[in-house]
Amino acid sequence: MKSTQVNFFLSLFCKELSFHLESASARQDKIAPDELAEIISLATKEVLDLYLNGELDVHEYSSDTVNEYKDIALFSIDSYTQSNQTFEQISDNHASILKDHENSNYIDFNDISEKFVDIQSHMSQEVQRANKIIQDLHAQVKTLEITTTLDPLTKTFNRYSLQNNLTELLAKNRQIEELFILMIDIDNFKVINDKHGHIAGDKVLIFIAKLLKKALRDGDKVYRFGGEEFVVILNRTDLEGAQLVANRFLNLCRQNKPVFHNEQITVTLSIGLTQTREKDTIDELLHRADIALYRAKNNGKDQMEMEL
Secondary structure, three states, X not given: OOHHHHHHHHHHHHHHHHHHHHHHHHHOOOOOHHHHHHHHHHHHHHHHHHHHOOXXXXXXXXXXXXXXXXXXXXXXXXXXXXXXXXXXXXXXXXXXXXXXXXXXXXXXXXXXXXXHHHHHHHHHHHHHHXXXXXXXXXXXXXXXXXXXXXOOOOOOEOHHHHHHHHHHHHHOOOOHHHOEEEEEEEOOHHHHHHHHOHHHHHHHHHHHHHHHHHHOOOOOEEEEEEOOEEEEEEOOOOHHHHHHHHHHHHHHHHHOOOEEOOEEOOOOEEEEEEEOOOOOOHHHHHHHHHHHHHHHHHOOOOOEEEEO
């Protein structure tokens, strides 16, 4: 399933789940864990049935709404984790009561034992059910983090999207020499974080992401590779054009400074440029860009180096 379909599927699931939760809350003040599990299953089944029957239009929904589903999933994980712990505590208390009164002459041990066994059996089933739901929800959230195409902070594409797009580009029958990679690193980013704080660091990341996107042609994409590193894919260009883009990034960064708490923060970039070769793998391509990037770092930063 493509990332757009995943986002669309989850956004619709969120709407279905919200509808069922509102209906349930209108009938009662609180929702029991087993009822919540049934509601989640029902919403999933309804959306899946529509999807398999081809009755849904993927383009009707925005990928941004995937964040709503993530919030619900994370909330559900917390809810079921608490339910799990509560059930286990109740079960332990029951076992303790049975043990304390095992030799007592003042209660009907057989009667209370039978009742407690029934309660413990029910609680044990609920614990198993909660555990299964916790595992499923954790898996869903983990999958979302991997497959969602946008980095939540910078709104650039993420590393998963980079892998997918490079795989498609390298697999096409095309003039491979028209594809260039820029590996971009924010200089002295740790110093910025240490001096101004992590919130300022986030502001710098967002600022650089916007600057990179603004300087590119329509269709060229920016990817957050990790931490303070970004990757830009330049398609349908030549070496001179790729160098021009890299130098444009450097100059724009020198001429513009993000502001945090009324203080300008000086930011520069180091850039590594490489060109695709015949039968290149993604790892080989990114490794060469990384070599060029570290050469730019070692040569004094605020510059571009090439590994061709």
